[in-house]
Amino acid sequence: MAHISDLLAGGRTYSFEFFPPRTDEAERQLEKALHELEPLGPSFVSVTYGAGGSTRERTRDIVLRINRDTSMTAMAHLTCAGHTRAELTDIVTGYRDNGVENILALAGDPPMVADGAAAPPSDLRYASELVDLIRPLGQFCIGVAAHPELHPRSAGDRAADRDNLAAKLRLADFGVTQFFFRAADYLAMMDDLASRGVDRPVIPGIMPVTNAGQIQRFAQMAGAAFPADLAARIGAVEDQPDEVRRIGVEVATQLCRDLLDAGAPGLHFYTLNRSPATREIYANLGLPGTA
Numbered sequence: 001m002a003h004i005s006d007l008l009a010g011g012r013t014y015s016f017e018f019f020p021p022r023t024d025e026a027e028r029q030l031e032k033a034l035h036e037l038e039p040l041g042p043s044f045v046s047v048t049y050g051a052g053g054s055t056r057e058r059t060r061d062i063v064l065r066i067n068r069d070t071s072m073t074a075m076a077h078l079t080c081a082g083h084t085r086a087e088l089t090d091i092v093t094g095y096r097d098n099g100v101e102n103i104l105a106l107a108g109d110p111p112m113v114a115d116g117a118a119a120p121p122s123d124l125r126y127a128s129e130l131v132d133l134i135r136p137l138g139q140f141c142i143g144v145a146a147h148p149e150l151h152p153r154s155a156g157d158r159a160a161d162r163d164n165l166a167a168k169l170r171l172a173d174f175g176v177t178q179f180f181f182r183a184a185d186y187l188a189m190m191d192d193l194a195s196r197g198v199d200r201p202v203i204p205g206i207m208p209v210t211n212a213g214q215i216q217r218f219a220q221m222a223g224a225a226f227p228a229d230l231a232a233r234i235g236a237v238e239d240q241p242d243e244v245r246r247i248g249v250e251v252a253t254q255l256c257r258d259l260l261d262a263g264a265p266g267l268h269f270y271t272l273n274r275s276p277a278t279r280e281i282y283a284n285l286g287l288p289g290t291a
């Protein structure tokens with residue numbers, strides 16, 4: 001297995017993100033997406049982790065299976081919310097013992113609990129603490145999350161948010177961003193990091209809009225501003241799903257081009273366990289694996 005930091009040192013990386021399915025049908029969808037995306041030869045793929053450990057076994061099983069049964073290198077996401085130190089140590093040493101070398105260390109959002117139920121205890125609060133916990137446990141390459149438009153909990157305090165991000169990246173090996181729609185937001189974040197003396201590679205995350213209903217939900221979740229001109233273009237054709245997809249792919253392709261032209265170290269695609277949009281953007285960009 002390769003360390004993602006070594007892949008980044010060797011050139012641009014192209015990567016895909018998946019989430020653990022909850023149903024048999026969703027499981028088949030993931031299998032199909034993995035099968036259809038493997039021929040593109042991604043530098044690595046990643047598998048998300050459910051809040052409070054809700055996908056603990058499923059995330060691990062999918063990561064191990066991808067590493068074992070496919071030509072792809074899988075990175076495991078791990079969040080500290082809702083876990084004790086002992087649980088996190090157990091998960092990380094399990095990865096080490098099974099040859100998983102890349103972990104994306106995240107704070108996670110507080111797990112949802114039923115009314116009146118106590119939230120599970122969290123020994124760690126911030127992703128940077130999780131990086132510190134993981135580092136001595138093995139020869140891991142550790143990634144962290146970055147939010148070009150500030151983390152939604154940062155309440156607009158840009159300097160403090162960037163200071164926290166810079167401190168976290170100094171401990172980690174690389175970053176991956178939340179999705180965003182304007183290259184300028186990513187570039188401003190990279191300038192803010194450079195002015196703090198941080199030069200770790202930060203891979204931009206790309207989420208193509210493939211249906212009109214996603215727009216508000218995704219943008220709210222991510223704290224990402226959905227540009228008014230794109231909202232208007234999509235809104236004008238919202239009852240034509242094929243047209244929405246076409247515009248979503250076209251806009252994401254242009255964003256990728258702008259980012260690559262500006263020197264981004266790679267692209268990380270949020271696939272939502274589906275392959276077509278990512279494959280189309282890949283083809284539009286003329287990337288390897290699509291010839």
Ligand SMILES: Cc1cc2nc3c(=O)[nH]c(=O)nc-3n(C[C@H](O)[C@H](O)[C@H](O)COP(=O)(O)OP(=O)(O)OC[C@H]3O[C@@H](n4cnc5c(N)ncnc54)[C@H](O)[C@@H]3O)c2cc1C
Pocket residue numbers: 047048049050051077078079105106107108109125126127128144145146147151152153154160161164165168176177178179205
């Ligand atoms: C690429 C990517 C992948 C993701 N994958 C998952 C996933 O698999 N599962 C999941 O549940 N969620 C995932 N998330 C969402 C993520 O868990 C949430 O955004 C979460 O709210 C914050 O995580 P973080 O790691 O960015 O937190 P942190 O870096 O800990 O930051 C959270 C907030 O705390 C502040 N902060 C950080 N350090 C300090 C400090 N020392 N003192 C004071 N304030 C501080 C930050 O400014 C920020 O406002 C992902 C996000 C991204 C961008």
